[in-house]
Amino acid sequence: xxxxxxxxxxxxxxxxxxVELRCDPISGHTALYWYRQSLGQGLEFLIYFQGNSAPDxxxxxxxxxxxxxxxxxxxxxxIQRTQQEDSAVYLCASSSGTPQNSPLHFGNGTxxxxx
Amino acid sequence: xxxxxxxxxxxTAQEGEFITINCSYSVGxxxxxxxxxxxxxxxxxxxMLSSGKKKHGRLIATINIQEKHSxxxxxxxxxxxxxxxxxxxxxxxxxxxxxxxxxxxxxxxx
Numbered sequence: 001x002x003x004x005x006x007x008x009x010x011x012x013x014x015x016x017x018x019v020e021l022r023c024d025p026i027s028g029h030t031a032l033y034w035y036r037q038s039l040g041q042g043l044e045f046l047i048y049f050q051g052n053s054a055p056d057x058x059x060x061x062x063x064x065x066x067x068x069x070x071x072x073x074x075x076x077x078x079i080q081r082t083q084q085e086d087s088a089v090y091l092c093a094s095s096s097g098t099p100q101n102s103p104l105h106f107g108n109g110t111x112x113x114x115x
Numbered sequence: 116x117x118x119x120x121x122x123x124x125x126x127t128a129q130e131g132e133f134i135t136i137n138c139s140y141s142v143g144x145x146x147x148x149x150x151x152x153x154x155x156x157x158x159x160x161x162x163m164l165s166s167g168k169k170k171h172g173r174l175i176a177t178i179n180i181q182e183k184h185s186x187x188x189x190x191x192x193x194x195x196x197x198x199x200x201x202x203x204x205x206x207x208x209x210x211x212x213x214x215x216x217x218x219x220x221x222x223x224x225x
Contacts, residue, residue, distance in 0.1 A: 031211055042217040043201065050211050058212070091158065099205035099213060100146040100165060106158035 002026070006092050006107035013082055013114055021077040021110045025094030029105070032075050033095075034067055036088040037109075043091070049075065082114045118142050121202055121216035128223050134189040136219045138202035141183065145207025149176050149187050152199040152218070161187070161200075192223045 005024040013019050025032050034046040045059035049069045060066070069075040079086055089109040095102040119140045128134055138147070149161040162169050162176040164185075169176050178185040189196055199218040205211065
């Protein structure tokens with residue numbers, strides 16, 4: 001079946017604008033993660049959703065960042081009033097179970113450039 | 116204080132060489148994943164392990180929970196193995212948060 005799908009694949013936006021990034025996880029996967037990877041840096045945790053539990057938002061860098069997951073499936077990551085330091089590749093991953101027993105499936109990411 | 120350290124950061128090898136990438140962590144974990152990221156490409160999960168050793172083709176992953184250490188080995192390396200290799204762990208329980216290593220950039224020359 002289809003893997004994790006992210007859209008758009010590339011997004012260029014002006015500083016101060018809001019952007020929405022979308023992630024379609026693999027059907028049936030209960031866990032969904034958002035990460036970002038800045039140029040030359042490692043992966044930085046942002047947020048994860050697990051089933052109907054409250055999401056772990058501890059990695060969101062500021063209150064300009066928010067994410068939601070509707071119906072336990074599609075997730076959107078919203079960045080308000082974008083700043084140049086928000087430029088990065090935003091990656092989504094999903095998993096059918098816990099990190100202890102299920103492999104991670106990554107999307108190809110959305111490359112965000114804030115000018 | 117970094118919870119996870121990967122070494123080396125960069126590794127250049129000749130085709131056919133045996134490769135070892137190391138990952139050490141400082142907290143108790145329930146599972147460790149090895150990921151592969153090709154330049155400009157997506158991330159692929161290679162292994163998920165919580166004990167012992169796993170093998171897939173030319174790739175072998177081992178973990179020693181007591182020593183808080185995992186290794187990824189590549190036998191008979193090939194230029195197509197050139198990628199960034201990342202170890203990731205989870206502390207277990209109800210916490211699904213994942214901690215990523217900074218990655219090892221492997222370049223295999225023909």
